[in-house]
Amino acid sequence: MKKIYTIILFVTLLSILSGCASNKAGEDSSKLKVYTSFYTMYDFTSKIAGDKAEVINLVTDGTEPHDWEPSTTDMVALEKADILVYNGAGMEHWVLQVSDSLQNDIILVEASKGVEIISGEEEEHSDPHVWLDAKNAKIEMENIKNALVQADEANASYYEENFKKYATLLDELNEELVKRLGALKDKSIIVSHEAFSYLCKAYGLTQTSIGDLEADAEPDANRIAEIVEFAKENNVTTIFFEELVSPKVATVIANEIGAATAVLNPIEGLTKEQADSGEDYFSLMKANINALEQALNHD
Numbered sequence: 001m002k003k004i005y006t007i008i009l010f011v012t013l014l015s016i017l018s019g020c021a022s023n024k025a026g027e028d029s030s031k032l033k034v035y036t037s038f039y040t041m042y043d044f045t046s047k048i049a050g051d052k053a054e055v056i057n058l059v060t061d062g063t064e065p066h067d068w069e070p071s072t073t074d075m076v077a078l079e080k081a082d083i084l085v086y087n088g089a090g091m092e093h094w095v096l097q098v099s100d101s102l103q104n105d106i107i108l109v110e111a112s113k114g115v116e117i118i119s120g121e122e123e124e125h126s127d128p129h130v131w132l133d134a135k136n137a138k139i140e141m142e143n144i145k146n147a148l149v150q151a152d153e154a155n156a157s158y159y160e161e162n163f164k165k166y167a168t169l170l171d172e173l174n175e176e177l178v179k180r181l182g183a184l185k186d187k188s189i190i191v192s193h194e195a196f197s198y199l200c201k202a203y204g205l206t207q208t209s210i211g212d213l214e215a216d217a218e219p220d221a222n223r224i225a226e227i228v229e230f231a232k233e234n235n236v237t238t239i240f241f242e243e244l245v246s247p248k249v250a251t252v253i254a255n256e257i258g259a260a261t262a263v264l265n266p267i268e269g270l271t272k273e274q275a276d277s278g279e280d281y282f283s284l285m286k287a288n289i290n291a292l293e294q295a296l297n298h299d
Helices: 008-020 039-052 072-078 095-101 134-151 153-182 197-203 221-233 248-257 272-276 281-296
Strands: 032-036 053-057 083-086 107-110 188-191 206-209 238-241 260-263
Touching: 032 039, 032 134, 039 053, 039 083, 039 134, 039 153, 039 281, 072 095, 083 095, 083 134, 107 134, 134 153, 134 197, 153 197, 153 281, 188 221, 188 281, 197 206, 221 248, 238 248, 238 281, 248 260, 260 281
Parallel strands: 032 053, 032 083, 083 107, 188 206, 188 238, 238 260
Antiparallel strands: none
């Protein structure tokens, strides 16, 4: 992890810059201004908020969010926000220090509140990717909905209706995951880092990670050798990597054992192509189901 930038420097700048900044042309100042910490939170919030709030994602498309930190410009923008939605569970290491420096009455929404958190292989760390269990995604959307209702009671029924719509879709997605992943011939996957604990626990899979909870950490030679041996012993035919992380190590291992590589998406962010084509949480989860079926239903 990169060291967190010194927040103290922001405080002085905020008092200067926030006073001079003005609304961009075309912005509706009557709408809630909601910031989100990375793509999944943006997607969930946008679905519930609809056209009643301006939802802005802090992490841009194509950026891996684990080590992202806010800039001074982001801090100035957050001074004008009504709500900041973040995942929690160890995903955003910067939130508490940033929130302590803000001088407005921003509502902080820890979307994963109420989710049973799974610890990683190293006990002091947890896997933050709670949304890969559709039941947890429903909890996160409900927490976001509750915050929107709190901040904008006049549109409470609108937010409630949107939540009901997507809660139904999440129930249907969960049923599809249970049915299709439960029918897989094999249940063991090799992934680039330990991001799929919730997916595996909820739907009967087991993951072996090349790296740890650090998405961009490179394993040493001993770890690679262990993974190669495990893959051979278990007749693994596909090594999964993530779209926003280099596939280099996964490719090395796949070449060593004569396996294929494929994307298993932790849904942390979109590529430009995915954003342009209108992909979202639901379409990416269904792509994950397809990828797992192709990899694990081999003879």
